[in-house]
Amino acid sequence: MPATDAARARWISALAQADPAAVEAAWAGLASRPAYRLLRAPETGLVMVRGRAGGTGAPFNLGEMTVTRCSVELGDGRVGHAYVAGRDPRHAEAAAVLDAMLQDPAGRAALETAVVEPLVAARAARQRAARDQADATRVEFFTMVRGEE
Amino acid sequence: MRPGLADPVLDSQRIFRGVLDAMSHPGRIVALAVEDAAPGPLHPATEAVCLALVDFETPLWLDPTGRTADVTAHLRFHCGCPIVDEPVHARFAVVADSMRMPELDQFDPGTDEYPDRSATVIVQARALSAGTGRRLTGPGIESEARLDALGLSERFWESLRANHARFPRGVDVLLTAGSRLAALPRTTRVEA
Numbered sequence: 001m002p003a004t005d006a007a008r009a010r011w012i013s014a015l016a017q018a019d020p021a022a023v024e025a026a027w028a029g030l031a032s033r034p035a036y037r038l039l040r041a042p043e044t045g046l047v048m049v050r051g052r053a054g055g056t057g058a059p060f061n062l063g064e065m066t067v068t069r070c071s072v073e074l075g076d077g078r079v080g081h082a083y084v085a086g087r088d089p090r091h092a093e094a095a096a097v098l099d100a101m102l103q104d105p106a107g108r109a110a111l112e113t114a115v116v117e118p119l120v121a122a123r124a125a126r127q128r129a130a131r132d133q134a135d136a137t138r139v140e141f142f143t144m145v146r147g148e149e
Numbered sequence: 150m151r152p153g154l155a156d157p158v159l160d161s162q163r164i165f166r167g168v169l170d171a172m173s174h175p176g177r178i179v180a181l182a183v184e185d186a187a188p189g190p191l192h193p194a195t196e197a198v199c200l201a202l203v204d205f206e207t208p209l210w211l212d213p214t215g216r217t218a219d220v221t222a223h224l225r226f227h228c229g230c231p232i233v234d235e236p237v238h239a240r241f242a243v244v245a246d247s248m249r250m251p252e253l254d255q256f257d258p259g260t261d262e263y264p265d266r267s268a269t270v271i272v273q274a275r276a277l278s279a280g281t282g283r284r285l286t287g288p289g290i291e292s293e294a295r296l297d298a299l300g301l302s303e304r305f306w307e308s309l310r311a312n313h314a315r316f317p318r319g320v321d322v323l324l325t326a327g328s329r330l331a332a333l334p335r336t337t338r339v340e341a
Contacts, residue, residue, distance in 0.1 A: 039152050039226070071226075073150055 003103055011102050011116045012095075016084045018119040020091035026115045027094035034074050036097055042070040042089035068092040074100045151188060153227035154200050164201035168323070171332040176285045176294030178277050178331045185328065189217040190245040192273050194325035196223075199243065199271075203228040207240035210256075215245030236268075244272045247301050253308040258318040267335075268320045275300035277326045287337040296331055298324050309339050 015023060027033070046064040053060065069083045070092035080100025082092045102111055154160035164181055171179040187196040203209055208231045209224060221232055233239050236255040244250040250272060259267030275298075282297025283306065301324075312319045312335055319335030333339070 037152065039150050041157075043157070079150055 003105075003108065008099075008103070010120075011112065012082070012099055014116050014119040014123065015082065015095040015098055017123055018091075018095075019122065020084075020086060020088040022119060022122060023091050023094050023098070026119070027098065030114075034097070034101060036072045036074050036080075036100065038070070038093075039073050039079065040069065040071040042068055042092040044068045044087045044089070047083075070096040072096045072100055076104070078103050150226065151186070151223060154197075160197075161201035164197045167330070168198060168202070168332070171323070171330055172321070172334055173289050174294075175287065175289050175332055175334055175337040176279060176296040178279045178296075178329050180329050183328050188223045189219040190214055190273075191220055191243070192325045193328040194330045195243055195245075195271050195273055197328070198323060198325070198330065199224055199241070200227055202269075203230045203241050205229040205231070208233045208238055210234075210236050210239035210242040212242075212244045212246060212250065214249070215243050239268050242268055242270045244270065247272050247274055247305065250302075250305065252304075253312045253320055253322070256320045258312075258315055258320055261318065264317040264319075267318065269323065270320050271323045271325060272301070272305070274298040274324050274326045277324060277329055277331050279331070284340040285333075285337050286340070289334075290337070296324075296333075298326070298331075306339060309333060313338055 045067060047067045049062045049065050050059050051062040052058065065085065066087050067083050067085060068087055068089060068091065069081070070089070071079065071081045072093070073079050074097075078100045080096040080098070080103070082095035082099060084092045084095050098111070098115060102108055102116070160183075164183070167179045167181045171177055181194050181197050183193045183197040185193055187193045191199075199209070203224065205228075209228070210233050211220060216232075224230060225232065230241075236242055236251055237257050239256065242256055253270065256268040256270055257266070259265060277299075278297045280295055282295050285294040285296055286292075309322065312322075316335055321335055322333040324331045324333065
């Protein structure tokens with residue numbers, strides 16, 4: 001069964017937002033690494049990040065961020081793409097190959113357990129730590145209501 | 150899918166230099182150092198010029214012969230260019246089958262205010278040879294140059310004369326064969 005868009009979006013997002021060292025470690029830890037060729041060698045550039053005020057307002061340009069992209073093709077013709085934050089070419093290359101491998105239904109379940117799930121968990125832990133840190137400095141504002149007349 | 154230029158920066162600079170050399174010396178044949186494999190009906194020189202010059206800001210038109218799934222996937226991926234249905238909307242056009250090419254006046258000739266906003270038409274020939282054939286004169290040619298191209302119809306050459314007559318408007322033509330190319334910009338006069 002081919003992967004649904006949502007399933008693919010999930011692993012692409014996990015690979016792209018992961019710590020580069022974690023992706024490289026996952027790649028190095030694979031039992032078998034397929035042969036592949038580069039369709040587009042890793043290259044670093046800028047993309048404009050856009051946002052909406054309050055999530056629903058008019059779009060505005062938030063600022064540019066550094067992104068590294070890479071595309072590869074496996075021997076069986078599967079094509080993998082990666083656009084990852086930062087300027088680590090090995091991160092982009094490993095993420096692109098993993099994207100291609102994850103599209104193969106035969107090996108997907110094992111790869112998801114071994115690679116994707118730990119990255120998703122690590123990202124959740126990172127976000128929780130950042131939130132807890134911010135929460136610790138929360139200031140509750142209150143206003144003394146002045147009675148009218 | 151196939152890879153694009155091995156070194157996107159240096160290779161596209163080299164190809165640009167080759168096109169510049171050909172454009173500034175109409176009729177001169179320039180050999181590009183490119184790999185011999187190109188997708189579908191494209192010649193290596195045609196593919197190289199597209200990879201070097203075409204991008205998201207330059208809509209590309211492909212003739213029916215050149216518009217294969219292989220070619221459009223390849224150029225969309227590596228150039229990021231929109232592919233248009235009408236020749237008049239294109240900044241670059243690729244004619245893979247020169248015997249069935251549209252008249253040059255089908256392509257955007259720019260305006261009198263901005264003649265630089267015109268199309269560049271890449272026409273694939275079977276072979277190019279310099280020193281024999283049509284007599285070329287004009288800017289970039291000291292006295293005269295001669296260029297012969299196999300696989301181009303008489304109508305093409307007539308169309309080229311009409312294109313020259315529209316100066317400063319008009320399109321610029323690149324002829325490609327294998328990994329070689331020659332240019333016929335709008336300033337060049339072509340005689341029989």
